[in-house]
Amino acid sequence: MKQHAQRVKTRHIILAVMCLMYFISYIDRVNIAVAGPLIRHEMGLSAVQLGLVFSAFAYPYAVMQIIGGWLSDKFGPKLVLTVLSLIWGAATLATGFAGSVAMLVALRFALGVGEGGAFPTATRAFTYWMPVGERGFAQGITHSFARLGGAITPPLVLAVVVAGGWRDAFILLGIASLMWTVLYLFVFTNSPEQNRRVTPEETAEIGYCKGDCDRAKRQATPWRKLVRRMWLVTFVDFCYGWLLWVYLTWLPSYLKESRGFDLKQLALFTALPLLAGVVGDTLGGVVSDRLYKWTGRLRFARCAVLVTGMGGSLIFLLPMVSVANPMVAVLFLSASFFFLEITNPVLWTLPLDIAGKYAGTAGGMMNTGFGIAGMVSPVVFGYLIQHTGSYNVPFLISAGLLALGIVAALFIDTSRTVEADEERERRMGPEEAGAFAFLDSMPTVQLERHTLRRPLRWWR
Incomplete structure (x- = not known):
């Protein structure tokens, strides 16, 4: 029994708690889509008003990304994620008591504030808890739980709706979110040195040095x-996110209007791609970590998975547009989403690799x-459908963005870190180091030891 207890690492317990957070938060995020028709009927909302309720989440969600991440760097992920989870849990709970469209919009806005900073804060939490060789897996498994939450939301919410109504669904989910906050407060600490359950052996495995967390809080954000260092990663994430939002918003409409599936079939065939994404998220992180352990080349381990994932998604998306059989189209969509999600854990691992603290x-x-x-993809997708009368053109544009993402991913270099820039500045002085770093950041050349190298040799 004692030997078994020793095998359960504290960091893995924390990882399990984070997986639960991703799972619950994604259900809280997408449950409004399932309850939307019932809310519209009860409150007499127009399609425009319901659309306003849906979109109220997206804008604060986007704005809170950098704000939430910065706050977690400054004040620690324990405090920040506690506050954020209280906000989104309370907003979800209060939605069950909403009586007007204005209140629904306000609560969805609050949900966007709470969840907007959650994933960057969770990423910051992994900085001092996950060794480099486990970061891909950590990001993969957490986002797998997010996709799983999205996949089970329709049957879960509908079951509660049938038993007690749509309001009960939000109340119960809000309570679950607040209960998670209590669990998080009990389990999580900002660093291993603050956690009494962590052994010196595990601290060594993580690679944490005493005082790292406190020193990071005192430093100004560069x-x-x-x-x-991050603009190229942001662009690749945009290309990835464009197609992901298409799946999350337009997939049911596409299957119904373009492929002729009825409502009963939609529940199954909408879930299939999302379930494929669950597998892809986990596999992408595991493969990237294994590649790093086998080769010792971090850049190769990250970029190879990015290129393979986006390339595979592109390969299966293109024939899906022209295939006549609806079932084959669903299989192509599922395969495309599987490969797309392989890239997700690597994208979330790159901030850890490049930015560290x-x-x-x-x-x-x-x-x-x-x-x-x-904010852009669902609107543009709908505009193109309306003006072309077909889903083919918007899907082909999504494929084009995947191709751009593949090219951009080739230039991402995990050896060009923020900490390396800071060390260079201390050694060379701000002005000289700044000029060097500017040249070094150009994607067309890589300046290292005063020697130009070809940029596409990312396998080294």
Whole structure:
């Protein structure tokens, strides 16, 4: 019994708690789509008003990415994520008592504030809890739980609706969110040295040095260095997010209007791609970590998975547009989403690799690309459908963005870290180091030891 207890690492307990957070938060995020028709009927909302309720989440969600990440860097993820989870839990609970469209919009806005900073803060939490060789898995498994939450939301919420109504669904989910906050407060600490359950052996495995957490809080955020190192990752995340938002918003309509599935079939065939994404999220993180352990080349381990994932998604998306058989189209969509989600854990691992102690802010910067895609992609997709009368053109544009993302991913270099920039500045002085870093940040050349190298040799 004692030997078994020793095998359960504290960091893995914390990871399990984070998985639960991703799972619950995603249900809280998408439950409004399931309850939407019932809310519209009860309150007499127009389609425009319901659309306003849906969109109220996206804008604060995008804005809070960088803010939430920065706050977690400054004040620690324990305090910040506690406050954020209280906000979104209370907003979800209060939605069950909403009596007007204005109140619904306000509560969805509050939900966006709470959840907007949650994932960057969770990424910051992994900085001092996950060793480099486990970060891909950690990001993969947490986002797998997020996709799983999205996949089970329709049957879960509908079951509660049948038993007690749509208001009960929000009340119960809000209570579950607040209960998670209590669990998080009990289990999580900002660093291993603050946790009495962590052994010296596990601290060594993590690679944490005493005092790292406190020193990081006292340092000013190097905004310019972060932008220089993260803008390319943000662009790749935008390309990834564009297609993901298409799946999250337009997939049911596409299957019904373009492929002719009835309402009973929609529940199953909408869930299939999302379930494929659950597997892809987990596999992407595991494969990236294994590649790093086998080769010792972090850049290769990250970029290879990014390129393979986006490339595979592109390969299966293109024939889906032209295939005639609806069932085959669903299989292509599922395969495309599987490969798309392989990239997700790597994208979330890159802020840890590149920004280190500033991973919260860096994660927020990266996911701002996803947030912008969420504001633009569904609208553009709908506009193109309306003006072309077909889903083919918007899907082909999504494929084109995947191709751009693949090219951009080739230039991401995990060896160009913010901490390396800071060390160079201490050694060379701000002006000389700034000029060097500017040249080093250009995607067309890589300047290292005063020698130009080809940028696409990312396998080294």
